[in-house]
Amino acid sequence: MNPALDAVPRCLGAAVALFGAVVLTGWAAGLPALTRIVPGWNAVKGNTALCALLYGSSLVFLTLKRRPGARRLAGALAAAAFGMAALTVLEYAFGFEFGVDEFLIMDAPPPGYAHSHGRMAPATAGILSLFGPAFLLFDSKPPRSWLSEAFAWAGAAIALFCVFGYVLGSPESYTLGGDTAISQSTAAALLVLGLGIIALRTDRGLMALAASPGPGGRAFRSLVPFAVLMPLGLGWVRLWGERTGHFSSELGTSVVMSNIAFILVATAYIKGSAVDREDAERIRAETRRAVSDYNRSLIEASLDPLVTIGPDGKITDVNAATEAVTGRPRAALVGSDFSDYFTRPELARAGYQRVFEEGKVNDYPLELLGAGGRATPVLYNAAVYKGASGEVAGVFAAARDVTAQKRAEAEVRQLTAELEERVKLRTAQLEAANKELEAFAYSVSHDLRAPLRAVDGFSQILMEDHAPKLDEECRRLLGVVRESALTMGMLIDDLLAFSRMSRQALLKGRVDMAEVVRGAWGPLAKEAERRHLKFDVGPLAACNGDSALLKQVWTNLLSNGLKFTRGRAEAAVEVGSSTKEGETVYWVKDNGAGFDMRYADKLFKVFQRLHRSADFEGTGIGLAIVARIVERHGGRVWAEGEPGRGATFRFTLGGSDA
Amino acid sequence: MNGQMVDILLVEDNPKDEELTLRALRKNNVANEVQVARDGAEALELLFGDASPGGGAAFFPKLILLDLKLPKVGGLEVLKRIRGDARLGNVPVVVLTSSREESDLAESYHLGVNSYVVKPVDFSKFTDAVRQLGLYWLLLNQAPPPRKADG
Numbered sequence: 001m002n003p004a005l006d007a008v009p010r011c012l013g014a015a016v017a018l019f020g021a022v023v024l025t026g027w028a029a030g031l032p033a034l035t036r037i038v039p040g041w042n043a044v045k046g047n048t049a050l051c052a053l054l055y056g057s058s059l060v061f062l063t064l065k066r067r068p069g070a071r072r073l074a075g076a077l078a079a080a081a082f083g084m085a086a087l088t089v090l091e092y093a094f095g096f097e098f099g100v101d102e103f104l105i106m107d108a109p110p111p112g113y114a115h116s117h118g119r120m121a122p123a124t125a126g127i128l129s130l131f132g133p134a135f136l137l138f139d140s141k142p143p144r145s146w147l148s149e150a151f152a153w154a155g156a157a158i159a160l161f162c163v164f165g166y167v168l169g170s171p172e173s174y175t176l177g178g179d180t181a182i183s184q185s186t187a188a189a190l191l192v193l194g195l196g197i198i199a200l201r202t203d204r205g206l207m208a209l210a211a212s213p214g215p216g217g218r219a220f221r222s223l224v225p226f227a228v229l230m231p232l233g234l235g236w237v238r239l240w241g242e243r244t245g246h247f248s249s250e251l252g253t254s255v256v257m258s259n260i261a262f263i264l265v266a267t268a269y270i271k272g273s274a275v276d277r278e279d280a281e282r283i284r285a286e287t288r289r290a291v292s293d294y295n296r297s298l299i300e301a302s303l304d305p306l307v308t309i310g311p312d313g314k315i316t317d318v319n320a321a322t323e324a325v326t327g328r329p330r331a332a333l334v335g336s337d338f339s340d341y342f343t344r345p346e347l348a349r350a351g352y353q354r355v356f357e358e359g360k361v362n363d364y365p366l367e368l369l370g371a372g373g374r375a376t377p378v379l380y381n382a383a384v385y386k387g388a389s390g391e392v393a394g395v396f397a398a399a400r401d402v403t404a405q406k407r408a409e410a411e412v413r414q415l416t417a418e419l420e421e422r423v424k425l426r427t428a429q430l431e432a433a434n435k436e437l438e439a440f441a442y443s444v445s446h447d448l449r450a451p452l453r454a455v456d457g458f459s460q461i462l463m464e465d466h467a468p469k470l471d472e473e474c475r476r477l478l479g480v481v482r483e484s485a486l487t488m489g490m491l492i493d494d495l496l497a498f499s500r501m502s503r504q505a506l507l508k509g510r511v512d513m514a515e516v517v518r519g520a521w522g523p524l525a526k527e528a529e530r531r532h533l534k535f536d537v538g539p540l541a542a543c544n545g546d547s548a549l550l551k552q553v554w555t556n557l558l559s560n561g562l563k564f565t566r567g568r569a570e571a572a573v574e575v576g577s578s579t580k581e582g583e584t585v586y587w588v589k590d591n592g593a594g595f596d597m598r599y600a601d602k603l604f605k606v607f608q609r610l611h612r613s614a615d616f617e618g619t620g621i622g623l624a625i626v627a628r629i630v631e632r633h634g635g636r637v638w639a640e641g642e643p644g645r646g647a648t649f650r651f652t653l654g655g656s657d658a
Numbered sequence: 659m660n661g662q663m664v665d666i667l668l669v670e671d672n673p674k675d676e677e678l679t680l681r682a683l684r685k686n687n688v689a690n691e692v693q694v695a696r697d698g699a700e701a702l703e704l705l706f707g708d709a710s711p712g713g714g715a716a717f718f719p720k721l722i723l724l725d726l727k728l729p730k731v732g733g734l735e736v737l738k739r740i741r742g743d744a745r746l747g748n749v750p751v752v753v754l755t756s757s758r759e760e761s762d763l764a765e766s767y768h769l770g771v772n773s774y775v776v777k778p779v780d781f782s783k784f785t786d787a788v789r790q791l792g793l794y795w796l797l798l799n800q801a802p803p804p805r806k807a808d809g
Contacts, residue, residue, distance in 0.1 A: 442757065445756060445759060446726075447756075449779055450675055451674075453678065453756075453778075453784060454672075454675070454678070456779060456780060457674070457678040457781035457784065458674070460782065482781075485779060486779060486780055489779030493758075496758065
């Protein structure tokens with residue numbers, strides 16, 4: 001509650017008390033001018049003045065809320081005034097004469113007075129009596145607290161009625177309740193007193209509204225003078241018109257009525273649209289504030305440190321994330337130089353310059369300097385922002401904390417380095433193993449064959465030089481020795497061929513399979529012709545591979561076909577390819593000896609044979625070489641067969657064919 | 659001194675192979691004078707002469723049969739020295755070895771070998787190979803004239 005509001009009733013009370021004191025002084029000092037206040041007005045009765053002094057003082061004391069005795073004193077003063085006024089009312093009502101009227105002042109009686117002429121006018125007595133309960137009930141607690149105000153309103157209303165009577169020249173108004181008129185100055189003073197009592201209550205009711213800063217208060221303050229003055233003005237116009245003979249009574253009434261109606265509607269219109277305007281403005285302001293609050297909450301909610309920097313390089317705004325990462329409060333950040341918060345201020349300033357030159361920067365790497373020297377790696381995204389008139393107002397910058405990313409990158413780098421180290425180690429091991437294998441192969445090719453040659457050679461020398469001494473059995477045994485040596489020589493040769501096939505680099509290219517098959521068949525054609533073997537070549541899809549190695553595959557498969565059809569009256573070998581779902585399968589089919597599918601898994605292993613050497617010669621390396629070459633192309637090889645019904649070998653070359 | 663003229667210098671460390679080779683040459687009557695060196699160092703000594711006092715004279719063979727895998731100095735090194743020498747540079751050299759390794763083949767031809775023969779395990783074939791070599795290089799082929807060396 002605004003304490004300044006107490007000044008209103010205090011001033012009004014003081015004015016009324018002063019009024020009373022002036023009149024009393026006039027009576028006491030025999031100065032009639034003072035008893036009239038305004039020359040030509042009726043004199044104010046002594047009792048009236050006394051009551052005004054008491055009530056006015058009471059009002060002043062009531063405003064001194066902090067003085068403990070003031071309230072009791074105010075109550076006593078008001079009670080005294082009320083007693084005097086109430087007795088006067090009783091005198092009028094019942095024709096008594098209590099002798100209170102000239103309790104202070106003896107007035108010269110004018111002729112024809114029915115009672116002591118020092119008595120106050122009946123209207124005055126009534127008003128003063130109504131103010132009594134207004135004062136005495138002032139401290140009533142709800143629900144009766146409205147009573148005090150109601151009495152004050154009633155008294156003020158009558159006082160206003162009398163004031164209007166004077167203004168409009170209507171004696172019926174100011175001689176209310178008898179033949180004595182209330183003085184003009186009394187009416188005015190009592191109106192002021194009534195308003196003072198009403199103004200005393202500042203926490204609710206009229207004063208609260210009048211003092212309210214809201215639209216209601218503003219509307220009230222602007223309408224009240226109008227509401228008082230408008231009827232007064234209209235009433236005066238009407239009376240003036242009637243008295244001067246311009247209006248008849250009916251015309252006067254209709255002038256007043258139509259004007260009241262018009263003015264009230266106009267007022268309602270003006271005030272209503274003003275209230276609407278005000279409300280619209282209020283809603284706009286609220287919306288603006290809500291939008292602004294929303295934007296601010298978004299900025300504050302950002303986990304990225306956000307900052308705005310003025311053209312002078314000073315921070316103009318920050319969010320909570322910036323406070324957190326720098327470890328400094330907003331108040332310390334705003335107004336300070338932005339580059340102070342980086343491990344390398346010159347880089348930060350360079351980035352800031354670039355924003356001005358290019359309008360923005362993306363992912364500009366910097367390190368934020370936090371509390372205790374803790375550095376946070378960040379990527380800055382920044383752009384200039386413009387003021388209301390389009391001029392560059394500063395830079396808006398958002399930092400993204402990339403600590404986790406940096407850590408992950410470092411981990412990846414370390415893992416990659418470890419992996420590379422491991423690959424290097426494995427490669428070295430592999431190379432060492434390869435070297436060893438080559439040395440082994442070299443040694444095998446060189447050293448193992450020499451003894452075999454000796455076995456064979458010396459067996460033969462023995463046979464040649466000592467033939468006469470050797471019997472048939474001796475020669476047979478030497479034959480076995482020689483044959484075994486030769487077989488072992490072949491095995492070594494095959495093993496070396498297989499080893500070479502595994503180590504040799506693949507020279508891949510476009511391969512015309514039909515051409516390769518023709519090349520492989522060439523050396524075999526003579527034998528096939530001699531045996532009337534039927535050789536059938538179907539369509540062969542081209543592929544991607546090493547043509548020399550693929551020729552070896554076909555050579556091995558075709559010579560197998562030739563070998564195992566030996567003894568067939570109508571031998572036939574056919575080759576072809578078929579492509580299904582992007583995969584090409586090549587095949588060689590014969591109607592030869594075939595094999596038992598139970599041993600199919602042994603077919604492609606080194607030196608594994610499914611036929612006796614006596615039936616079909618060979619070391620068992622051919623299909624192993626086929627399998628190795630096909631595998632090195634990323635393909636696979638498999639076979640189907642049945643003893644006595646022939647065999648079919650199929651292979652693919654992985655995804656690289658077509 | 660131009661050195662002693664021989665038909666063949668056989669560089670062979672394996673005594674059994676040596677015996678087989680010599681038998682094949684003898685049986686086919688292709689060579690009269692065959693000198694044997696049992697490692698690379700000995701071959702170089704025979705070819706370039708012994709620097710020590712009382713050392714043997716340097717040979718000048720019509721044909722050199724050279725094994726590759728040799729003790730002390732390898733066959734390829736011997737070949738390199740021969741081809742790098744002014745006097746012996748044109749002497750026909752035939753590599754007679756058990757090795758089929760591609761690297762050996764490539765390196766031998768790179769160093770200027772005249773022929774590369776893999777010793778067959780089969781003695782009949784081996785005898786035949788030696789016979790053909792002797793016939794070709796000693797009888798059929800015209801040997802290069804000795805280079806003017808010592809002036």
